[in-house]
Amino acid sequence: MKIPISYNWRNLWTRRLTTVLTVVGISLVVFVFAAVLMLSQGVTETMVATGSEDNVIIIRKGSNSELASSIMRDQIDLISTFPELARNKDNQPYGTGDVVTMINLSKKGSKDMGNIIIRGISSSAFELRPQVSLVNGRWFKPGQMEVVVGNRIAEGFENIELNGQIEIGSKKWTVVGIMDAGKTGFASEIWTDAELILNEFNRQNAFSSFTFRLANMKDFEIIKTKIENEKRLQELEVKQEQKFYLEQSEMMAGFIKGLGLVITIIFSFGAMIGAMITMYAAVANRTVEIGTLRALGFPRRSILTAFLIEAMALSLIGAAAGLALASLLGFVSFSTTNFGTFSELAFGFSLSPEIIGYTFLFAIVMGIFGGFLPAVRASKMNIVNSLRAGG
Amino acid sequence: MSTLVQVNQVSKIYYRGTIEIPVLQNLSLDVPEGEFMALMGPSGSGKTTLLNLISGIDRPTSGSIVIAGTDIAKLNETQLAKWRSQNIGFIFQFYNLIPVLTAYENVELPLELTNLSKKEKKQRVEGVLNIVGLSDRMDHYPKQLSGGQQQRVAIARAVVTDPTLIIGDEPTGDLDRKSAEEILNLMDRLNREFKKTIVMVTHDPHAAEKAHVTRHLEKGELMVNGDGK
Ligand SMILES: Nc1ncnc2c1ncn2[C@@H]1O[C@H](COP(=O)(O)OP(=O)(O)OP(=O)(O)O)[C@@H](O)[C@H]1O
Ligand SMILES: [Mg+2]
Numbered sequence: 001m002k003i004p005i006s007y008n009w010r011n012l013w014t015r016r017l018t019t020v021l022t023v024v025g026i027s028l029v030v031f032v033f034a035a036v037l038m039l040s041q042g043v044t045e046t047m048v049a050t051g052s053e054d055n056v057i058i059i060r061k062g063s064n065s066e067l068a069s070s071i072m073r074d075q076i077d078l079i080s081t082f083p084e085l086a087r088n089k090d091n092q093p094y095g096t097g098d099v100v101t102m103i104n105l106s107k108k109g110s111k112d113m114g115n116i117i118i119r120g121i122s123s124s125a126f127e128l129r130p131q132v133s134l135v136n137g138r139w140f141k142p143g144q145m146e147v148v149v150g151n152r153i154a155e156g157f158e159n160i161e162l163n164g165q166i167e168i169g170s171k172k173w174t175v176v177g178i179m180d181a182g183k184t185g186f187a188s189e190i191w192t193d194a195e196l197i198l199n200e201f202n203r204q205n206a207f208s209s210f211t212f213r214l215a216n217m218k219d220f221e222i223i224k225t226k227i228e229n230e231k232r233l234q235e236l237e238v239k240q241e242q243k244f245y246l247e248q249s250e251m252m253a254g255f256i257k258g259l260g261l262v263i264t265i266i267f268s269f270g271a272m273i274g275a276m277i278t279m280y281a282a283v284a285n286r287t288v289e290i291g292t293l294r295a296l297g298f299p300r301r302s303i304l305t306a307f308l309i310e311a312m313a314l315s316l317i318g319a320a321a322g323l324a325l326a327s328l329l330g331f332v333s334f335s336t337t338n339f340g341t342f343s344e345l346a347f348g349f350s351l352s353p354e355i356i357g358y359t360f361l362f363a364i365v366m367g368i369f370g371g372f373l374p375a376v377r378a379s380k381m382n383i384v385n386s387l388r389a390g391g
Numbered sequence: 392m393s394t395l396v397q398v399n400q401v402s403k404i405y406y407r408g409t410i411e412i413p414v415l416q417n418l419s420l421d422v423p424e425g426e427f428m429a430l431m432g433p434s435g436s437g438k439t440t441l442l443n444l445i446s447g448i449d450r451p452t453s454g455s456i457v458i459a460g461t462d463i464a465k466l467n468e469t470q471l472a473k474w475r476s477q478n479i480g481f482i483f484q485f486y487n488l489i490p491v492l493t494a495y496e497n498v499e500l501p502l503e504l505t506n507l508s509k510k511e512k513k514q515r516v517e518g519v520l521n522i523v524g525l526s527d528r529m530d531h532y533p534k535q536l537s538g539g540q541q542q543r544v545a546i547a548r549a550v551v552t553d554p555t556l557i558i559g560d561e562p563t564g565d566l567d568r569k570s571a572e573e574i575l576n577l578m579d580r581l582n583r584e585f586k587k588t589i590v591m592v593t594h595d596p597h598a599a600e601k602a603h604v605t606r607h608l609e610k611g612e613l614m615v616n617g618d619g620k
Pocket of ligand 2: 438439440560
């Protein structure tokens with residue numbers, strides 16, 4: 001019942017100029033579509049990588065970022081006594097009370113300023129965040145006006161280099177090290193001693209968050225209930241660290257996805273109309289051929305299928321080309337404002353099997369919409385009239 | 392010889408908007424099995440229309456057309472398409488080969504509608520291409536062939552399914568004398584050697600001479616003087 005597939009390929013090849021133009025149109029839309037998903041995925045991955053699966057973070061209830069949160073030193077001390085926390089051989093819990101605040105610095109090569117997160121950390125921060133490592137210089141010494149900066153901001157801001165001086169609060173601090181934090185949000189932060197930041201910003205004993213590790217992650221629910229039921233810890237919220245960062249990424253990832261998809265859908269109409277015009281032209285050019293196929297006994301269905309396959313082939317080739325182009329974005333990373341905190345966050349495009357799947361699905365839908373009406377027209381043609389069209 | 396095609400009291404009216412264009416009026420025609428019939432007549436007399444009705448690509452306004460016992464006016468569209476693929480071999484004036492398919496693939500095309508195995512298809516296609524003398528041109532595309540060669544491919548395509556009836560609408564109308572002669576000889580051979588029934592429309596008296604019988608159509612009516620030889 002079917003017209004051989006080579007018939008479709010050779011027809012596409014015969015009119016290769018229009019084929020290429022149509023494919024280019026489709027691939028550009030596919031490129032934008034995939035890029036948007038990859039960007040949103042990149043944000044999510046960055047945030048998820050920032051948190052560790054076996055860390056627990058405590059913030060103030062209702063504050064969706066550490067910037068807006070506070071937890072007092074005596075609350076941290078109290079939680080530190082809970083037996084569920086993992087401890088080192090000196091019986092000290094693995095935990096860090098962090099003070100998180102924001103400063104404004106000038107970007108390289110422009111007059112723009114950017115907000116950067118300063119994180120004051122306590123002793124166990126490095127054990128809790130193994131994804132962070134020093135690549136240059138040394139770690140800051142506690143009590144000294146020294147900072148270590150993330151590699152991602154070292155690239156984009158003035159004076160953020162080894163031995164550079166930056167202004168935090170009212171004083172000048174020296175950059176003594178550069179840390180590599182992979183694809184995490186920490187790569188866009190400046191780290192120093194928590195006590196100095198508490199002091200500099202007059203926060204008395206108000207930290208922003210307390211992050212710790214449990215001896216056994218199975219105890220998560222136990223410690224959660226314990227903290228929620230303890231009068232002195234009432235206003236605090238207990239979260240798995242990774243989940244906490246994932247939630248933070250949702251707003252921004254959602255924004256990128258939403259805006260991007262609206263734009264691609266508008267573009268996709270252009271591509272679909274392009275495909276439709278191409279297919280209508282193909283049907284008109286092949287009127288006699290269609291009449292002949294029908295006379296030979298091919299049913300309407302075969303004609304419909306043949307033209308749909310052709311439209312689908314156009315969109316699938318377009319999808320492959322668009323995806324190939326989009327995958328090059330994997331090498332691009334950029335920095336933008338994290339809408340959750342309004343601080344700078346560096347992240348990249350990330351391609352996943354799901355994105356490839358969605359992209360092909362999107363292209364198939366474009367192919368069906370672009371190719372359906374022309375294919376229906378082809379299949380509805382009257383045999384005698386289409387044969388007469390040639391004479 | 393038994394009657395293969397029975398056209399009974401057939402009328403065909405085309406409509407252009409509300410205007411009626413009567414093309415055939417109460418036309419009756421019998422074609423015996425094994426016949427090679429030529430249909431002649433002035434332009435616009437309804438020759439193509441009659442062929443379209445007999446080959447089942449168009450339907451009569453009234454009357455019946457019975458071919459090998461099947462009243463084709465009673466078949467629905469799907470049945471009719473299937474019936475055509477099994478019973479009719481078409482030869483068109485402008486060959487109507489598929490330009491993107493090779494000679495071999497063009498001939499193989501009607502076999503896609505059958506359940507034949509790959510091997511059987513190959514045997515048949517090579518067989519008919521051999522009969523039309525184009526075994527060495529199998530891989531050529533239509534535009535690489537002369538008009539006469541293209542029409543021979545079209546004839547191969549028309550007979551590859553071993554149809555009941557071969558229909559030709561001015562099969563030599565677009566060809567030079569020599570090529571036309573080759574095509575007519577080929578059709579004559581199909582009729583004599585392979586016992587194919589052929590109905591052919593032509594404007595060329597020389598072509599009509601090859602047929603056993605010539606019928607004349609004028610203004611939608613058949614002339615009575617069937618000059619059988
Ligand atoms: N699909 C159609 N719609 C309307 N009118 C038609 C249609 N097909 C044929 N006609 C008309 O019917 C008449 C007969 O046409 P037909 O094609 O059968 O003539 P013909 O004898 O084959 O002529 P020719 O020798 O020029 O091929 C013509 O007047 C033609 O205009
Ligand atoms: Mg005609």
